[in-house]
Structures are given as structure tokens and as C-alpha cells.
Amino acid sequence: MNEAFGDAPLRATARAGANIAFIKYWGTLAGEGNLPLNSSLSMTLSDAVTVTTVAFDPDLRVDEIYLDGERPLDHRAERVTRHLDRVRAEYYPLHARVVSVNSFPAGTGMASSASGFAALTVAAVAAFGEGLPDPRTLSVWARRGSGSACRSIHGGFVEWHAAEADEDSYAEVAFEADWWDLRDVAVIVSADAKAISSARGHRIAQAHPFMPTRRELLQRRLPALKAAMLQRDFETFGALVEQESLEMHAVMISSTPSCLYLVPETISFLHAVRRWREDGVQVALTLDAGPNPHLICPAEHADEVQRRAEALAPGRTVVHSRPGPGVTLLEEHLV
Numbered sequence: 001m002n003e004a005f006g007d008a009p010l011r012a013t014a015r016a017g018a019n020i021a022f023i024k025y026w027g028t029l030a031g032e033g034n035l036p037l038n039s040s041l042s043m044t045l046s047d048a049v050t051v052t053t054v055a056f057d058p059d060l061r062v063d064e065i066y067l068d069g070e071r072p073l074d075h076r077a078e079r080v081t082r083h084l085d086r087v088r089a090e091y092y093p094l095h096a097r098v099v100s101v102n103s104f105p106a107g108t109g110m111a112s113s114a115s116g117f118a119a120l121t122v123a124a125v126a127a128f129g130e131g132l133p134d135p136r137t138l139s140v141w142a143r144r145g146s147g148s149a150c151r152s153i154h155g156g157f158v159e160w161h162a163a164e165a166d167e168d169s170y171a172e173v174a175f176e177a178d179w180w181d182l183r184d185v186a187v188i189v190s191a192d193a194k195a196i197s198s199a200r201g202h203r204i205a206q207a208h209p210f211m212p213t214r215r216e217l218l219q220r221r222l223p224a225l226k227a228a229m230l231q232r233d234f235e236t237f238g239a240l241v242e243q244e245s246l247e248m249h250a251v252m253i254s255s256t257p258s259c260l261y262l263v264p265e266t267i268s269f270l271h272a273v274r275r276w277r278e279d280g281v282q283v284a285l286t287l288d289a290g291p292n293p294h295l296i297c298p299a300e301h302a303d304e305v306q307r308r309a310e311a312l313a314p315g316r317t318v319v320h321s322r323p324g325p326g327v328t329l330l331e332e333h334l335v
Helices: 075-090 112-127 135-145 198-205 211-231 234-253 264-278 299-312
Strands: 011-023 040-056 064-067 096-102 157-160 171-175 182-188 284-286 294-298 317-321 328-330
Touching: 011 112, 011 211, 011 234, 011 284, 011 294, 040 112, 040 182, 040 211, 040 317, 064 075, 075 096, 075 112, 075 135, 096 112, 112 135, 112 328, 135 171, 157 211, 171 211, 182 299, 198 234, 211 234, 234 284, 234 294, 264 284, 264 299, 294 299, 299 317
Parallel strands: 064 096
Antiparallel strands: 011 040, 011 328, 040 096, 040 157, 157 171, 182 294, 182 317, 284 294
């Protein structure tokens, strides 16, 4: 070990949940930093998680990065290294060994970059052993790696504030995890990687002719959603969440090039949830930038929603989450 650090381990492990957005983040301002075109609101997920260990080693000459058991040598590794560079600029210029494992398929619209970069940020900072900055600062740092990662720093229901200045665009808790026992029943209808990444899709959205109107609508929709959550009014909440998701995908589909993420099974679920509501089941469907439906429902309807989802898509993986915690440090390490 380098004498400057003595026998300090320079290693930490963090666990972060992905999140599902009720008010979506789609489109970024020009430039670096993942500054969003609009504010958003999400739920951190308890059971769709990433665990990441970062071990800085003075003897390494390059970063060694392992994602779900593989060592990628493409843009994924470059993205991790660029983010580590941001942390190193605040601390020490040491290369790192990074091992990261997801509990769900990455790159399929399940917000693996959100949980991944939230966990990476906290593990990298903690590894230097100088304590963690405040949550607002952590959310800003995580956002620079992946926009929605700023929301996964926090638990419960999280609002991310849009701003033109880097330090002013951060996430904070809107409602604690125990405010409302909502459930997210996510169905993995496709684990294939997306043809157009979210990062590219955000850039494409900047030029969409509908975006100015969408941004105006969201200035009213976000407070309306928060009001429904304050009252735990699921009927109003669900209608807003589903409308928001369909509107975002309408923008995606009509972009140039078209970001068409939906598959036939996605459409089947869109029709099915309407029939289920006619049967008295409280459920709303939302989608992030991918084909996999997230079925949002109150806890008392969750078992029925999961039963119907499994019958509609037999053999598909179902991830059932409640509002989860923010990033946590773990004592056991992956490397």
C-alpha cells in the first residue's frame, strides 16, 4: 500500500435501488451534466437493486471494471471511468477495481443506470474514508453520471428539481417511504438491450417539436400528482401516472430517429390493465425508456395484480417492490 494511505483499505460497498418515475425525466439541456428539461418525481424500489464495491489501489495503472460478472471494454466501462474521474478530482488520483451486480436485467428500461451510478457514487466517495457529503451534494454528483441516479440517492418518493445551473439541479425526498404503501409489480417482458440508449434518447428529445408544450403541461401535472399523493387518492394518481407515461412514449415514438421501445407484450399489458380496472382492481401502468411494464397499485391489490400479471406473461420474471430506502453502505464487499 502507498505510504500516503498507510494500511487504509480504500474500499467501500454501496447498495442502491432503481426507481420508477411517476412524472418522467425525458430530455436534457445541451451540454454536460444531465440537466433535465423538466422536474420529475419517482419511487425508489426496494427489490430492483445494484450492489457496487469500489476498491482504490495505488498499484493499478487502469481501472478494472466488472459489471454483472463481465469485464466490458466498451462505452459502459468508459462511462464508469469518467464518473470515477469526477470523484478522483475531489479526492485522490487513484485507479480502482469496481465490481457491480444488479438484481435485474441492465439496459432494458428498468433504471439500472440510476441504481448503478447512485451506488457507484457513494461507494467511491466512501472508499476514501473522509466521510460522505450531504445528500444534496451526493445527488448532484450522482446526476452527473446518470440523470435519474440523483433520485436513487434517496429513499421513498423523490422529486428531482430541474435547473440550468449544475448545483441547483438535485433530488430530495418529497414523501417518506412509509407515507403510502404503494407497490410496483414490474414484468420483464424483454431483457434485450435497447437499440437506442436512454442517453442518446435524451439528446434526441431536445429537438422534438412537442417538447415545449410538454414542459408547460408538466408544470401543472407535477403539483397535481403531489396533491393526489398527499391525499392518497389512487384514482387521480393512477390516471396522471398512466397519462404521463403514454405521453412520454408518444414523444419517443415520434422522434427522429424514432425511439420505439414497446413490444407486443407491452401493448397487451396496456389493454389488460384497463380490463382489470373494470373488475375493480386498482392499478396503473407506467413505462420508463423500455418495454417492461410497471404496474403500480396499493398494497391491498398487489397480490391480485401480480397473479394477473403472471397469468398474462407466464414464465416472465416479475420484480415486486415497495418504496425502498436510499443508498446504504454495506460491510460485506464484492472484491
